[in-house]
Amino acid sequence: MKNFIAYNPTKLYFGKNVVSELGKPASAYGNHALLVFGGGSVLRNGSYAAVRMQLEQHGIRITEYSGIKPNPRVEDVRKAAEIGRKQAVDMVVAVGGGSVIDSAKIIAICIAENCDSWELMTGKYNPSRALPLIAVLTLAATGTEMNSAAVLQNRETGQKIGFKHDLNYPALSFLDPAYTLSVPADHTAYGIVDLVAHAMESWFGQGKATLSDRFVIAVIEEAMDVGPALMKQPDHYELRERIMWAATNALNNLTGYGRISGEWGVHALGHVLSFLYDTPHGATLSVIYPAWMKAMRERAGERIRLLGSRLFGTRDMDGTISRLEDFFRELGSPVRCQDAGIEPAKREEILALMNRNRSQGIHFRLTDAEREEILSHAFQTR
Ligand code: NZQ
Ligand code: ZN
Secondary structure, eight states: OOOOOOOOOOEEEESTTGGGGSHHHHHTTOSEEEEEOOSSHHHHSSHHHHHHHHHHHTTOEEEEEOOOOSSOBHHHHHHHHHHHHHTTOSEEEEEESHHHHHHHHHHHHHHHHTOOHHHHHTTSSOOOOOOOEEEEEOSSSSOGGGSSEEEEEETTTTEEEEEEOGGGSOSEEEEOGGGGTTSOHHHHHHHHHHHHHHHHHHHTSSSOOHHHHHHHHHHHHHHHHHHHHHHHOTTOHHHHHHHHHHHHHHTSSTTTTTSSOOOOHHHHHHHHHHHHHOOOHHHHHHHHHHHHHHHTTTTTHHHHHHHHHHHHSOOOHHHHHHHHHHHHHHHTOOSSTGGGTOOGGGHHHHHHHHHHTTOOOSSSOOOHHHHHHHHHHHHOOO
16 A cells, blocks of 8 residues: 555535534624525525524525536636635635535635635645635535535636645535435536546555455445435435435545555546536536557556456456446447537547647546547447
8 A cells, every 4th residue: 555644534424404403603703695596496495494494593604606507617716716805704605515615715815814715726836825615515526515526617727636634524514315316417417427527536546455446346236236226216315315425425535545546547537517508517528438448458457457356357448348337328428529519520629729728638638639538439430
């Protein structure tokens, strides 16, 4: 194993009605909250009303910032941080999916530090404090509720990038699976793909860590067990509960201890598709993961074979990749660019941005030729 530090400061409340416990610990942080949310789904599923009631009952004043978009943009984060700073809020409360919570992480640092959000994202600004962040998650997917990452896009620089920092961990996270019952089929599927992809990014990280391998396999098996059933029964609370907990554990460090890092090459390539075509995050991963594995047959061959033997009882690489594609298809997530509405004519545009951004992972660094090969697989017709 590689040396590691085990650290996760997020206090996570999980289960039915846990939001009813939010007000008391929030009141310990002060009496004025910036409440951040997205396009309005939280107004329809009851989470917004429940959070507001908790804050009000505990004497916490609320300033709102709404309209955070999926594939969130740095301009919104800048505006929200400016409002929070002017209003001198004591805490940030985020209600929504990964886009809202990621934005709130950066907002919470930028209010405390009075720094520019993109300078922070790109590592030009080194922060030392953040306002406490309370996350109320309504979509099982990213793991942001219990991790140190945030992902934003910048239309001016042509990038969608991640930023990891210990200050990004939410202080408190509330996960009531009932709020995910309203997630539509497409985003339910993308969330399942995302959590499987997170487990696999760990799997392809550098270093030997057998217990982490077992956690990876357990998370993916849970997703493969629950995913297809959930797509058929989207109102099934217990299935929602299981997938929500699996998504948290896919990216809360558990699957990565003992390795230098995860791989993250597939994510970096997927972010280019999200940037160019606003493709939902999970949809980019179900297209790129099989394509990346095909291009990495030699370099990552042994890990692909081991994954196949643990998940599907086969050491055949092609068999493993096609079983994975079948799983993504069964969920209803795209496995080729065309399935995601991206036509072959866009190939050069995508490749140019991937090469310009040097999109790649941490362990398996990619050459321009490899990026081109991955893209060919992503457009390959059956
Ligand atoms: O905008 P609203 O109205 O909230 O609607 C959202 C959005 O349209 C909707 N939604 C959320 N909860 C719902 C719901 N609709 C009905 N019922 C509910 N309960 O779903 C749509 C997608 O929401 P979004 O937050 O964008 O999805 P997700 O949670 O998948 O987050 C994706 C973002 O997270 C980043 C991705 O790159 C992407 O920008 N990631 C963050 C990571 C992290 N911080 O660790 C890791 C991931 O790899 C990922 O990169
Ligand atoms: Zn992801």
